[in-house]
Structure formats: C-alpha cells, structure tokens
Amino acid sequence: MTMAGFTSDEMMTVAAARRLGNGAVCFVGIGLPSTAANLARLLHAPDVVLIYESGPIGAKPAVLPLSIGDGILAETADTVVSTPEIFRYWLQGERIDVGFLGAAQIDRFANINTTVIGDYQRPTVRLPGAGGAPEISTSAMEVLVIAKQSKRSFVERLDFITSAGFLGGGNARERAGIRGRGPVAVITDLCVLRPEEGSRELVVASIHPGVTREKIHANTGWDVRFDRDCGETDAPTEVELVVLRDLLARTAAAHGKVGNAA
Amino acid sequence: MAEWVSLSEAIATHLHDGDFVALEGFTHLIPFAAGHEIVRQGRRRLRLVRMTPDLIYDQLIGAGCADKLTFSWGGNPGVGSLHRFRDAVENGWPGPLQIEERSHSDLANAYVAGAANLPFAVLRAYAGTSFEEAFPHIRRVTCPFTGERLAATPSIRPDVTIIHAQKADRKGNVLLWGILGVQKEAVLAAKRAVVTVEERVEALDAPPNACVLPHWVVSAVCLVPRGATPSYAHGYYERDNAFYQLWDAISRERDSFAAWLKRHVLDTANFGEYLRVQAEHRALESAQ
Numbered sequence: 001m002t003m004a005g006f007t008s009d010e011m012m013t014v015a016a017a018r019r020l021g022n023g024a025v026c027f028v029g030i031g032l033p034s035t036a037a038n039l040a041r042l043l044h045a046p047d048v049v050l051i052y053e054s055g056p057i058g059a060k061p062a063v064l065p066l067s068i069g070d071g072i073l074a075e076t077a078d079t080v081v082s083t084p085e086i087f088r089y090w091l092q093g094e095r096i097d098v099g100f101l102g103a104a105q106i107d108r109f110a111n112i113n114t115t116v117i118g119d120y121q122r123p124t125v126r127l128p129g130a131g132g133a134p135e136i137s138t139s140a141m142e143v144l145v146i147a148k149q150s151k152r153s154f155v156e157r158l159d160f161i162t163s164a165g166f167l168g169g170g171n172a173r174e175r176a177g178i179r180g181r182g183p184v185a186v187i188t189d190l191c192v193l194r195p196e197e198g199s200r201e202l203v204v205a206s207i208h209p210g211v212t213r214e215k216i217h218a219n220t221g222w223d224v225r226f227d228r229d230c231g232e233t234d235a236p237t238e239v240e241l242v243v244l245r246d247l248l249a250r251t252a253a254a255h256g257k258v259g260n261a262a
Numbered sequence: 263m264a265e266w267v268s269l270s271e272a273i274a275t276h277l278h279d280g281d282f283v284a285l286e287g288f289t290h291l292i293p294f295a296a297g298h299e300i301v302r303q304g305r306r307r308l309r310l311v312r313m314t315p316d317l318i319y320d321q322l323i324g325a326g327c328a329d330k331l332t333f334s335w336g337g338n339p340g341v342g343s344l345h346r347f348r349d350a351v352e353n354g355w356p357g358p359l360q361i362e363e364r365s366h367s368d369l370a371n372a373y374v375a376g377a378a379n380l381p382f383a384v385l386r387a388y389a390g391t392s393f394e395e396a397f398p399h400i401r402r403v404t405c406p407f408t409g410e411r412l413a414a415t416p417s418i419r420p421d422v423t424i425i426h427a428q429k430a431d432r433k434g435n436v437l438l439w440g441i442l443g444v445q446k447e448a449v450l451a452a453k454r455a456v457v458t459v460e461e462r463v464e465a466l467d468a469p470p471n472a473c474v475l476p477h478w479v480v481s482a483v484c485l486v487p488r489g490a491t492p493s494y495a496h497g498y499y500e501r502d503n504a505f506y507q508l509w510d511a512i513s514r515e516r517d518s519f520a521a522w523l524k525r526h527v528l529d530t531a532n533f534g535e536y537l538r539v540q541a542e543h544r545a546l547e548s549a550q
Contacts, residue, residue, distance in 0.1 A: 030339065053366055054288045054441045066503055067339035069289025069441045071496055082442045083288055084374045087367040092386055120396055126351045128337035135367040135387050164390030176390040177411065255503050
C-alpha cells in the first residue's frame with residue numbers, strides 16, 4: 001500500500017526505529033524488531049548496543065540477519081557469549097535497557113501470545129512458541145513492541161499469555177512481582193499506541209499519515225480509544241526512507257530475497 | 263573417552279529407541295548429518311529436546327522418530343512455520359507428539375543445571391504468563407534468604423547429546439567457535455555425547471579460553487564435512503538460506519515430504535551421498 005511516497009510498512013519501521021535512543025542497550029527479536037533496531041543504528045543511534053539471544057553483544061550487521069544466529073551477527077559483534085550467559089548474566093542481570101519484541105497476537109493491556117490460537121491441547125493454530133520473549137518482557141527495563149495491526153492480531157482476549165504486558169491492567173504487573181516497566185509503546189502499520197496512565201490500557205497516541213480512525217477501529221479487536229492529545233505521526237523523512245530502502249536492498253542482494261519478513 | 267568412528271557406527275552404538283536426545287546448535291552448527299542418520303537407522307519413540315527445533319526436528323518428527331518434544335521456539339527461521347511439527351501437534355501425524363514447552367531462558371538454565379549435576383534450574387521467569395497454570399513442570403520456589411518467589415524447572419539431562427563442531431584432534435578433543443548456543447552445556451549435561459566435525463587435525467592450536475570439549479567428555483567423534491548444512495559452520499561455509507525457503511514447499515504436504523525423505527535420506531547411504539543427490543537436484547531445478 002503506497003501513500004504519499006512511502007508504504008505503511010516503511011512508516012511502521014521508521015516510527016519504531018525513532019523510539020530507540022542512542023546508546024541504549026537493546027535486546028533484539030528477529031524480523032521486524034531487528035529491522036527497526038538496525039535502522040535506528042544507521043540513523044540517529046550509532047552507539048546503540050544490539051544484543052541477540054544467540055550470543056552476539058554489540059552486533060553491527062551490514063545487512064539484516066535472516067535468522068537470530070546468522071554469522072554476520074557474530075562477525076560484527078563486540079563479543080559473542082553463550083546463550084545461557086545471554087539470558088543469565090545480561091538479561092536476568094538487568095543490563096538491558098530496551099527489549100524489542102514482535103507479536104503474533106496482542107491484547108489491550110499489551111500482553112502477547114506467540115504460543116497457540118485455540119485450546120492448548122487441540123490448537124487451531126500452533127505458533128512457534130515463547131523463544132526469549134517471556135523474560136525479555138519482564139527483565140528488560142522497558143519494552144517496545146512492533147506488530148502489524150489487524151483484528152486477527154489485536155484481539156479482545158488471548159488464548160495464551162506468552163509474555164506479560166500489563167496483565168489485567170492497573171498495577172497488576174507490579175503486583176505480579178515483575179521488575180521491568182513493561183511496554184512503553186506498540187508501533188503498528190497504522191498508528192502508535194501507548195499505555196494510558198492508571199488503567200495501562202493501550203490507547204492510540206499518534207496516527208500514521210493517511211490512516212483514519214475508522215480504519216484503526218476496523219483493525220482492532222477491542223473498542224480502542226484515542227489519547228486526548230492524539231495527533232499525526234511525522235511522515236518518514238527522505239533520509240529515513242533512503243537509509244531503510246538501502247538496508248533492505250542490501251539485504252535482498254545478500255540473501256536473494258527481500259529481508260523485511262518477520 | 264572419544265573414539266573416532268563413522269557416523270553410522272556412532273548412532274548405532276550410542277542412540278537407542280526411547281532415548282532422551284538433544285541435538286543442539288543455535289542456528290549455527292546444527293548437526294543435520296546426525297539427524298539424517300537417526301532417520302536412516304529408524305529410531306523410534308525418541309524424546310527430543312532442543313531450544314529451537316527447526317528443520318532438523320521437523321524431519322525427525324515427520325519421519326516418525328519422536329514421541330515427545332521439549333522446546334522453546336519451533337519455527338523455520340526467517341521463513342515461517344514448521345509444517346511437520348504443526349501437523350504432528352494439530353493432527354497427530356504421523357503419530358501423536360507430546361510437547362513440553364518452555365522459554366529460551368528456562369531451557370538454557372535447565373541445561374546449565376543439568377551440566378552442574380543439579381535436579382532443577384532456578385530463574386526469574388514466567389511471572390504473569392499462562393505457563394505456570396498450563397504446565398506442571400513449571401513451579402515456584404521461595405528463596406531461603408530473601409523470600410523472593412522464583413521459577414523452578416527440571417534440569418535437562420539427556421541420555422545422548424549430539425552436536426557439530428569445526429575441529430577435533432587425533433585424541434578427540436573438540437574445538438568450536440562462533441555462535442556457541444548451549445552446546446557445551448548440553449554435552450556436559452548428557453550421559454553420552456556424539457560430536458560430528460568438519461575437520462580432523464593433528465593439534466587444535468586453541469587459545470586458552472577457547473571452547474574446547476576434552477576428549478574424555480565425548481563418547482564418539484565422527485568426521486562429517488559439511489555435516490551442519492543447510493545451517494552453517496563459521497569459517498567453513500555459509501548458511502544455505504535457499505534450502506530453508508525450499509523446505510517450506512517440501513514439507514507443506516505429507517506426500518511431498520515423504521518423497522523428499524525417501525529420495526534424499528532413506529535411499530542414500532550416508533551424508534556424502536545426500537550432498538551429491540542434493541546438488542544434482544538443485545542443479546536440475548536451476549537449469550529448468
């Protein structure tokens with residue numbers, strides 16, 4: 001879907017990249033989070049430290065990795081440690097500023113399901129499972145989520161909570177003894193949502209250019225509300241678009257396929 | 263004490279029906295050749311464990327080798343679903359597959375606990391999720407010093423762990439580098455360990471802190487060049503990304519999977535022959 005010179009996927013990736021500050025230590029999921037985090041590194045955050053669960057710390061890949069353990073991550077990292085060390089010393093050790101996650105399904109309190117759709121024993125759809133996400137979402141100081149928005153992915157009720165957002169809302173997360181602050185933004189191809197103060201329910205904080213409120217309603221499985229200050233997301237700049245397209249083109253040339261797949 | 267043997271001999275000697283088996287390798291150094299040999303020798307009722315059961319376990323599950331899978335992420339990295347795994351879980355084909363699901367952090371800690379000869383792992387995990395109520399293997403313990411409630415999960419102690427590495431010397435000391443995943447922990451947690459390697463060398467010439475598995479913690483070492491393809495071996499060959507994409511089509515239907523398995527694994531004598539058949543097929547396809 002092209003509008004005014006950029007696609008909704010490009011808008012999503014750029015909006016997500018902007019959220020990652022320079023110098024942050026970021027635990028990166030593969031797919032959309034990895035694309036956005038590397039775009040941030042190439043734009044405004046050259047000193048961001050990208051950590052992948054396979055072991056690379058400070059990875060600076062020239063092209064996007066297809067898998068979480070591609071050789072280019074090891075070759076460009078400051079150091080490569082074992083997977084137990086990543087989870088024990090670095091994540092549980094609370095050395096991660098930002099956990100950057102994708103989501104198959106998400107609810108109004110930013111809880112995430114990547115396990116099953118339907119009954120656990122007789123699932124309608126068997127999803128890949130947890131990976132590193134349950135502990136990233138609780139042990140990272142804060143969490144960014146990037147996901148395409150639709151009624152299938154933004155649902156009223158999750159069949160399985162793989163990773164904790166704000167649970168039932170309010171201070172439920174703190175009451176469960178979770179240490180990290182949790183999701184601070186959910187970036188989609190339509191808008192940016194953030195947890196409302198107090199209720200912790202996701203509300204629309206900014207709408208991407210060309211997207212209507214009706215479209216957001218039509219692609220959300222609950223009666224989504226809009227922040228009082230909800231405005232329009234800044235459109236991608238020319239520099240943002242050039243750097244993103246260049247990264248994806250380099251990736252496609254290296255892997256023989258477009259590299260923005262989740 | 264490590265013995266240099268053929269891969270078929272190593273699997274015949276060390277892997278038995280019903281064993282609890284780990285084939286580890288985190289995207290890198292995945293022991294595909296060993297997985298194929300398990301299929302060729304028709305092992306049954308295996309209880310498999312692996313953090314990331316990707317194509318290698320899709321093949322073992324589709325071939326009917328497994329009764330149970332313990333895992334934390336099951337997908338075709340960068341491509342999509344594992345169709346044979348999903349068919350087993352969703353439809354019980356080719357037989358029912360019991361699953362024990364955990365997170366990466368849990369399984370990594372559980373291998374560490376196994377290597378440390380402890381019965382369980384303790385970690386800060388799963389708070390607020392559905393895991394605890396869904397699975398009896400995830401419980402809570404209270405820290406005797408601070409009172410903090412922490413997750414406790416059973417350690418992983420395989421009967422056999424199989425890994426692929428870059429080099430081993432004459433005695434069977436093994437050296438691996440690059441992305442190491444949980445291979446060292448998985449080997450030290452297991453009763454028996456089989457290692458396939460790219461190269462047999464006179465001396466490892468490894469720096470002092472390199473990841474070396476001494477020969478006396480390894481049961482068998484097998485020389486299998488390219489034994490990790492279509493995954494990669496750092497310093498030897500790249501990941502065969504095209505095969506991961508091809509696998510999506512091969513594995514999508516039961517018939518196409520069965521035909522592939524017969525032609526490429528069951529009807530080939532060893533991994534060398536598998537590589538030749540693969541190369542012929544791929545050359546034919548690209549010529550068309």
